[in-house]
Amino acid sequence: MSQSTQTNPGADTAADPLAPTNPITAPAGLKAPVAPVPVGPRRVAKKINRGPIWLKPRFLISGSIVALMLLMAAFPQLFAGFGADPNANCDIMNTNQAPSAEHIFGVDIQGCDYYTNVIFGARASILVGIVVTAISFVISALLGSLAGYFGGWVDTIISRACDMAFGLPFILAAIVVLQLFSERTVWTVIFALALFSWAGGVRFMRSSVLEVRNREYVQASKLLGAGHGRIIKTHIIPNSLTPLLVLQTLGIGGVISAEAGLTFIGIGLTPPSVSWGLQLAAAREYISAAPHLLVFPAIFLTITVLGFVLFGEALRDEFDPKGK
Amino acid sequence: MSTSETLTLPVRADEATATPLMELRSVKQHYPVARHLPVGPRKFVKALDGVDLSLAEGETLGVIGESGCGKSTLARVMAGLEKPTAGQVLFRGQDINGLKGDERREMRRNIQLIFQDPYSSLNPRMSVEELVGEPFAIHPEVAPKAGRKAKIKELLELVGLNPNHADRYPHNFSGGQQQRIGIARGIALNPQMLICDEPVSALDVSVRAQVVNLLDDLQKELGLSYLFIAHDLQIVRHISDRVATMYLGRVVELGTYADVYDRTGQPYTRALMSAAPELRRNDGTDRERIVLQGDPPSPIDPPAGCRFHTRCPMAQAICATKEPELVQISDTHVARCHFATNTPTN
Amino acid sequence: MGTHQLATPAANAATDPADDVLLRVKDLEVEFNTTRGIATAVNGMNFEVKRGQALGILGESGSGKSVTARAIMGILDMPPAHIPRGEILLEGEDLLTVTPKRHRQLVGSRVSMVFQDALTALNPVHPVGRQIGELYRVHRGYSRRDAKAAAIKMMDRVKIPAAVKRVNDYPHQFSGGMRQRIVIAMALALDPVLLIADEPTTALDVTVQAQILELLKEQQEERNMGLILITHDISVVKEVTDQVAVMYAGRVVEHGPTAEVLNRPGHPYSRGLAASIAGEELKGQRLPAIPGTPPDLLNLPAGCSFANRCSFVTDNCLESIPALETIEASRHIDTARHSACFHTPKVLAHVNV
């Protein structure tokens, strides 16, 4: 009974480490026939939609929605036809025309083809959604890690700053900030939205970092002499990021809607920019006269939001180290 | 002040003259208890309250004691993860908390810690290769980038893991294998001192022996010193040269394994021994069974006098008032009890 | 070879007066649906417990001890778990087929369970008194006040000092040992006939462990309960139980009187387990270890699941699964021994090498 412990696991060449480790295990194909045993009736488990069967389609569906929307944002011409320009070929006399064969989404207030406009609107909306979320994600990840990891006065400063950002009503802050710009483009809107959208994320990140910080693998790394930078980069952030990621994907939709909201109170994007937010805000006055103005961007927006949220969920499962 | 500072600490006979590899001098670690008003007296958890220990090169010192008595704190302080509130932690005669720059890096390389829970001490998002390679990434001087892969492979083989599994993640391994990964990381930098904080507690009995054997082999091969903390008294006895018993932040008994196990000089240690069923059986003589009553006192307000007197079956009046000092029982054996020398050995 | 049925202890027990048998588990199988496939956690489990008897279930991590216990208590998460076959007879009633209502009546009052980690097993937001008292309220329809009084009595019984004062405290305000005692109090509250303790002391240190084991043993004897003690720890089994069942990869590989099995193991795995205790005589030597790791439950080998770690392995082992067979019949059922190995005689002969 005193086999060398060093050789045993070493012999493990099976594909799965949890599989039998002895190479002399019979291959699965050679399974000895097992006679059925006349014991109690076998209760058949209801097949439930778990695992790959469900996960895959969710990932696929949400992934393709996201991909489609991204593609639309990047290359609207692919969808609207080459040479299409949302502001060209407009005829003011056609204003608010309902959907027809010629204009499948109808015509907008300015007399332009609405389909082209909605397609081109994806860019600004998705850009705002993604960039703002990305910025707030990065800020949250960074500040949250710093606050959670270092604690002490770093934490105090960051936490109080969060309180400030939180306490300031978002609309107020956004209005005030947007007022600072004489010209409002996608980027100014992004700036304003990003400026105050990180506080929740920071808090969130901070609390997950607080949890991770005391994990033993962090201490283990410290013991090896790793510096703070390395610990934050390789241990803290990767292990506390997933919850934040899910939160932020849920937020993308909120951001896109917020862009619409800003436009609505007159401080959002301005023409000739095209965005779903602008379209929705403009459509408001025509809700009964020209409902198509509202319906199409709203559908696109909703699908996009749904896509991102589902994608976030799917991503989380994907990033789960245990792989479920 | 207790006299323990002046007392010659028993060390392994053959090492008595050499400088110990590691030495703790009246180390205290007090954690402030959170309080809500910025006024009033601060309270402290006295996790370590004056610990003196020394450890010779190549020696294994076992540490036992009940939950919360400060064993892990001791491990962290020795590993330099925490700076003690008072006292010194000396590594080859140098205070590890006074080191700077390269010396500090050197110290870091030389003292490593193995954690109790192998899974939680491994970053779940790093592959085995990254995990075992991390020490080298931090100390590139030990293994330059070029030869690193080979070095990692070598290490994995040394701890009995299949090097072909280097690209797998911790959750793909069993507990014993995970602990091997932890050990591989711990020895990657060729340390002289390996502090093992309950390295086998989370492992299955059948795997426990594998890991203990591995530690044994490594000691023989690499000349490591161990501080070995465990609840499993048999394992401690098996692996230790000397054993220290801790109670409420203090060392209450210290001696060779035979001293502590067979000639126990302190009632708490005795209770501990008697509580472990497996020891009773393998011991020639029948141990008297002592089931301690009550719960350990709070380390915030340790009892006056002997800290153990609240639960001690042989407590006398003096125990409640006078704090016992470490009493020398033999060359290699000290115990903190008023009756250390006049109690029957078991 | 389809011989799972051969002379299971349950089969033998059939000759005994049935009222003595509290629990009989027959051919229990539990599977888990996982994303990687179906994991067979319990794979044909057979054992029984009699009134006043303490059965230890030994086995390494993942061998299905807790799953078995949970299956008995009906607290497996289904899904992902499901029980394709088997019977769990509590005093003759099959817990797997009774109505949910009847099941709830039995569980908690006739059979109850002590969990491994008392801190997580207690609801952190309710005072312990309420958690104990709830049993009386639900099963016996006590008033709030009576339930509290009963809870205090129970806490006294498991030796919690100043129970009256502490009945409104929350779990986190107790030390580990006291928490475990509260869990025991909860399990004993309704005078169950059978108590299942799933690693009740693993999370505790030795001195407290001794207290808890003492308490369990004392209560079991006092009430003449059946006790199933699940643990990894051989010494604990030795200390507390009369009978022991050794599990490996979802099935019982050896079963018999505790002292017998542990001193003279008939299955290579039990043998490895018994040997791995670090006796003083082994000081300075290598500890006897069982090499290798347990098999993947998703993909159990065709033959004996211990074969890849076994030093007695032969071709036979790789092809067919050895059944649990009687190895030393006895007039008295309680001293009968069973082992599931093709080489039991050889293993027995090897003893004390």
Added chain:
Amino acid sequence: AGTGNNAGAEGEKKLSFQLTEPKSLVPHEDPGSQVAMATCANLMEVNTETQTLEPLAAKSVTSTDAKTWKIQLQDDWTFQDGAPVTANSFADAWNKTATGSNAWQGNGYFATFVGYKDLNPTDGSTPKADKLSGVKVIDENNLEVTLTAANADFPKLLSTSALCPLPEQAFSDPKGYEANPISNGPYQFASWNHNVEVVLEKWDGFKGAAGFSGGADKLVGQIYTAVDAAYTDMTAGNLDMIRNVPATMVSKAKSQLGEESLYEVKTGSKQYTLQIPGYVKGLENPDLRKAISMSIDREAIATSLLQGYATSSDSLVPPSLDSYKKGSCDSCTFDAAGAKALLEKAGGFDGTLIIEHNSTSDQQLVQVISKQIQDNLGIKVQLKPMMGTELEARRNGKKLEGAVFGLWGWSYKSPDQYLSQYETGGDGNVTTGYSNPAVDKLMVAARGEQDEAKSAGLYADAEALIMKDMPSIPLFIPTDFGLRSKCAAMNDSQGDLQFYRAGYGC
């Protein structure tokens, strides 16, 4: 619709109207407020039937030179609490309003009074006087006002709320008065539930002619922050009257509430313009401005986007004014080719035409205009929407960078209200900064001329002169609509829709 809210006391004639939260109920502090109009009887007032200006609280207002005005009050008029309305009630009120340090909104109405400067030092020092030297109380019932320059429109000024009288209490207990204002008009203040409603009740002691007061016994000003909410409330039958209905809402109302709910204001009093500040570089050439003007297809926009609720404008004043001359703007008809040619003639335009506008209103209209200019003229046009404060600040600080899109309306019906924008230092002149001595001279003469026909001729001459330089591009005259329930018989007085004058029609 329109009756749901009238469930007050049985048979009570109650009308509700759309209101924004007043800053104050004291007319001088918030002269535009509908509440002020209802509670105060001015010296002069427009008769909604004849649409002419008639004395109300005054018996007569006369002048020989249009510079010194004699005002005789009606006999025995009282405030709603019974105190007599005297010449002092007016003089004191005017003095207080004209005092700059009080910062009352009505202050500006007194700028043409002699002595105004003394009350309003521009350097922030304390005023040298506390009374307008141009206002003389002759006796209980007679006043004399001297203006700095002749102005035949003075009687019209007397019809604005800033020139209401104030009772004694307003000076002795200003706080109390603010909370419970008393005036001399047809309705008296009953209650003010802040941000919810202001309730007015008919005052039986009002001695004015029937043409000056409405038919309801009770008027409820329901407070809305946006007209949309008011509209919704009206569709639910909770509101009787709305004014300033946007074009998009008109067609919606037509289909939802029915044709009869629309009240078209008879007199167009507003105008959309694109004003071009003289100081903006690159836009100085009148031909360029004309080209821009010609590139806008007003007809198309009016029929499509504005849904026919506006007419294209071809003059600097609305057609309702006497001085209006059809086609005084010869470059206000759409002619893309002509515009291009003119642009060519002006030497082209290679910069960007910036159009500044208020971001909260008429977005679509500005957009289509800019689009037309851009498309038809082939120049780059950039919109610059901004908040009101910023736009005003840029305007006042002469910091505009391009044309300004805006809507202008009159306070009282007079060409002066429009054309003074192009008179040096005139009202609203700050936007274009247009200055032409010949125009200035004509304006002074026109203002001083009490003969309306002569005056109109002078104004028309001035407009023709201004038009040559086209500092402002006339765009549209919007049709002003009110919305009403069945019970409200709406009225307007020279383009101003005053709720309190509505008759009760149920």
Added chain:
Amino acid sequence: MLGYTVRRILQMIPVVIGATFIIFALTFLMPGDPVAALTGARPLPESTVAQIRLAYHLDDPFLVQYGNYMLGLIQGNFGIDFFGRPILGLILERLPTTFALAMTAWVLKLAIGLAIGVYGGLRHGRAGDHFALVFTVIFLGIPGFVIALGAQTVFGVQLGWVDPAGIRAGWPMAFILPALVMAVEASAGLARLTRTSLVDVLRAEYLRTARAKGLSPNRVIWGHALRNAMIPVVTYLGLSLAGMLGGAVLIEAIFNIPGIGGLMVTAINNKEGTVVVGIATMLVLVYLVFNLLVDLLYGIIDPRVRI
């Protein structure tokens, strides 16, 4: 507990100072002239402008203005607006309305979010869970004003259940619809959080214990799971209530509710710095107080963090 509260209140001071400073600075930097907004296109006489600028210290340097403001604030003086009305009065006039709206919305949100979250959590991994997700996300995806206008038309105009606009009907009738819209919009996050938390709790060992005690599924869920599942949700709830107080501008406008939001937007449009800062200060204070309350509540729900 008292000590904790005191400490927390002390911590609020820098936050209030910081937040007011930021807003003050932002409004100061904002382009435009507050005085210009007083009359619109017809500018006020120069002299009046000068008087106002003087009276409101508009020409003082920024820090002086801020200092004066803070000095006043310490004495509880929020200043007066350009019409001479005390700002505190303006805010307090509208705060109850906003509060009623936010509270109602919050309670509804709680009901909706928790219901959906619990439903999803209990059906974890099954169709119901995904249905709950899609349901909440759809409301997240449709812009708020669309939902608001739709609800207004259907329930206010067509069905006539409530007044479509205004608060004349008083609480609760006037507030239910807008609150519901706010609640529906905001419940997605809560529902997700509750669901996740419940799923975690359902896996907890103490729920096994509860089931092993022979408790009925209802008792297990309501008696043991929910309260634990609420622990991580509570922080979010507190913050969201504070957020709702300041974040209802759109809904207020559509439903004609005279709340803080409208006042704030008007004040910003008119660049009335003191009003804006006053509101912001008030909201920050409210936020901080709620935060504190939540943390105290935390202690009640979770005995482990009892302070």
